[in-house]
Amino acid sequence: MTIQETKAPTGYKINPELFIRQIKVDEATGSITTFNEIEVPEPRDTVYGNLTIYKTADDSKRGANTAKDVWFNVKSDDGVTDTYVVTTSKGLDGEVTLTNLPVYKASGEYVNYTIKELGYKNADGTYSVPDRYVPPVERTVTLKENVTLSFYFANRLQKTGLIVQKESEDGIVSGFYFSVKSDDGKTNKVLVTGEDGTAHLTNLAVYNTSNEKVKYTIDELGFKNADGTYYFPAKYVKPAAQTVTLEDGKSFVVTMKNLLKRGSVELLKTDGNGNPLEGIEFELYNTKTGIVNVINKNSSIMYEAADSKTADTVTKLVTDSDGRIIVNNLLPGDYYFIETDSKGNMPYAGKINFTISPDSLDTLDIQLTVKNNSVFIPETGGTGNNRPMYIEIGAAVLAFTILVGAIGLGIRKKKKSIGKKAQQ
Structure with a gap:
């Protein structure tokens, strides 16, 4: 074998x-x-290759080539090469070439070259990459014999997205238009919210060419008319425009909330002669949601409508020494007062109705006067120009009572006389 x-x-x-x-x-x-x-291994002859770094930049333009004067460090893993090079202009781009770089190590293995972008050179000799660019990634490469290989490095501007999130007290969030403008004049867009109340804008620059953060202003336009113009509903308080800056890598969310306009009501309770009545108690009702819970701040005549019942809310409203009750923060809707305790005075027996409407100041802030034995007409707007009218009904009630009494007496007398005739 x-x-x-x-x-x-x-x-x-x-x-x-x-x-x-x-x-x-x-x-x-x-x-x-x-x-x-x-x-x-048998020693081999040294062979060389060449390396070209080709540099591009998103914001490079004629007259302002931002791809030139960019520094790189090229270092080999065998310790032979460790050099710094800078790009020169080539059109709107930049490039630099290194020649006669060993392809192989003494062991016969390929030399690994690490190319690292350093950025622009500062006055103190340090290097920095502008914040407006996405941080560059270093590359490790090998070369080929007697061949020039090109390696591309691109300075990408940091860009991100913007989301407008619409909220509204009445739940209406779709179909709202917004303008988005940048302070560098490069962005001027109009967005509209979808069914979920959001509107999206992408590919927005984080920095300008001066390496300063771009400021974006978001302003609500409202709904769109058929002729292309916009209108903002009168029932809402228009939210203030917001100015923001962005961050790379994540979309920035701007929340715009439409608050419904709030109104107020002032009630004045008087006696038949117009003198204010103190301590008269009322309750306030919304025709759809029922009794209104209020907060009485500092035990004054000022009440503020609350969204819900809490430990701090009450439902009893009491007139002060001037006969007044004032309730603020009332949402648009139909309301009425009920007089629950007249303190021995003649109460107003019916509902005291009024409406809060955002259509105008006259219908948003209401004034009412409730006079004993009187029918009232509400005064709106608080301007003092339209005084309430009163129809005195006390005398009429009294006259009606006397008349009914007289008729009753006559009937009784007649019955009585009829009885006497029967006895005869």
Whole structure:
């Protein structure tokens, strides 16, 4: 039997020796010992390659080439190369070439070159990449013999998105238009909210060419008319425009909330002669939601309507020494007062109705005067120009009572006289 090694362990030479063995019956298994010399690679001639760095920038333009004067460090993993180079202008881009770079190490393996962008050179000798760019990523490359390889580095402007989130007290959030303008004049867009109340704008620059953050102003336009103009509903308080700056990597959310306009009501309670009545108690109702919970601040005549019942809310409204009750923060709607305790005075028995409407100041702030034994007409707007009219009904009620009494007396007398005739 002939035995010869065909593959040596890594790093060793193949042993070319032939081993001849004869195997006999019932002979014990034998072994063969071989020796491998350490393989020493033959030194090879140094070969070279070339490397070109090609630089681009999103904001590079004629007369303002931002891809030139950009510094790079090129370093090899064998420690032979560690050099700094700077790009020169090539059209709107920049480039720099390094020549005669070794392709192989002494061991025969490829040399790895790491190319790192340093940015622009500062006056103090340090380097920096402007904040407006996405931070560059270094690259590790190998070269080819007698070939110039190009490697591209692009300065991408930091860009992100903007989301306008619409909220509204009455739940209406779709179909609202917004303008978005940047202070550098490069963005002037109009957005409209969808069914979910959001509007999206993408690809917005975070920085301007001066490396300052771009400011974006978002302003609500309202709904769109058929002629392309916009109108803002009178029932809302128009939200203030918002100015924001953005961050790279995540969309910025701007919340714009439409608050319904609030109104107020002032009630004056007087006696039949117009004198104010103190301590008269009322309750206030909304025709749709029921009794109105209020907060009485500092035990004054000023009440503020609350959104819900809490430990701080009350429902009893009491006139002050001037006979007044004032309730603020009332949402648009139909309301009425009920006089619940007249303190011995003649109460107003019916509902004292009024409406809060955002259509004008006259219908948003209401004034009412409730006079004993009088029918009232509400005064709106608080201007003092339209005074309430009163119809005195006390005398009429009294006259009606006397008349009914007289008729009753006559009937009784007639019955009585009829009875006397029957007795005769």
